[in-house]
Amino acid sequence: MAASGPPLAGKATDRRAIYCSTMLRYTDSAAGITPDQLAGFFDGWPNPPTPETHLRILTGSDAVILAIEDGRVVGFITAIADGALCASLPLLEVLPAHRGRGIGAELVRRMLARLSNYYAIDLACDPHLAPFYERLGFKPATAMLRRNFAAQNGRP
Numbered sequence: 652m653a654a655s656g657p658p659l660a661g662k663a664t665d666r667r668a669i670y671c672s673t674m675l676r677y678t679d680s681a682a683g684i685t686p687d688q689l690a691g692f693f694d695g696w697p698n699p700p701t702p703e704t705h706l707r708i709l710t711g712s713d714a715v716i717l718a719i720e721d722g723r724v725v726g727f728i729t730a731i732a733d734g735a736l737c738a739s740l741p742l743l744e745v746l747p748a749h750r751g752r753g754i755g756a757e758l759v760r761r762m763l764a765r766l767s768n769y770y771a772i773d774l775a776c777d778p779h780l781a782p783f784y785e786r787l788g789f790k791p792a793t794a795m796l797r798r799n800f801a802a803q804n805g806r807p
């Protein structure tokens with residue numbers, strides 16, 4: 652389902668994995684990731700996707716950035732893009748034990764670079780996260796949402 656055309660700045664096949672330390676690295680591809688590397692996400696969700704479904708989400712998204720440490724995914728962000736004008740960022744999460752290290756902000760920065768050709772990049776967040784996103788260049792707006800909680804686990 653990856654969008655065709657030029658708007659994504661780079662492809663999953665590019666050699667864009669950048670090593671920030673010997674332990675933590677970032678990559679823009681889920682190729683080679685296995686479900687056992689994805690344990691612990693969707694913290695607090697009552698009906699969370701399984702790691703297998705999480706992998707489907709990563710491979711089905713138009714763009715993804717992963718933070719990987721010691722062979723384990725410790726953070727991820729996904730984007731859905733129309734190939735021309737608009738992109739949205741539906742999911743961003745850092746494993747609880749790894750929060751506060753700058754990983755979340757770095758995932759957003761790298762995704763914004765990947766989507767730099769897009770006119771609109773939208774997301775919805777809880778009010779307490781507004782300062783986090785404002786520091787990354789986002790502006791407050793009103794969002795309207797619908798949720799089907801029976802499908803929260805992604806229907807594995």
Ligand SMILES: CC(C)(COP(=O)(O)OP(=O)(O)OC[C@H]1O[C@@H](n2cnc3c(N)ncnc32)[C@H](O)[C@@H]1OP(=O)(O)O)[C@@H](O)C(=O)NCCC(=O)NCCS
Binds near residue numbers: 746749783
């Ligand atoms: C939001 C989230 C991805 C941030 O990841 P992180 O790696 O901890 O973020 P960073 O370390 O890059 O933090 C950057 C800044 O935002 C602040 N911040 C991060 N999470 C915050 C939160 N939940 N509430 C308020 N401030 C927060 C940090 O204090 C930090 O500020 P500082 O640079 O002045 O110290 C992470 O808390 C998370 O996974 N939360 C659960 C899922 C979620 O809410 N996702 C966002 C959906 S819109």
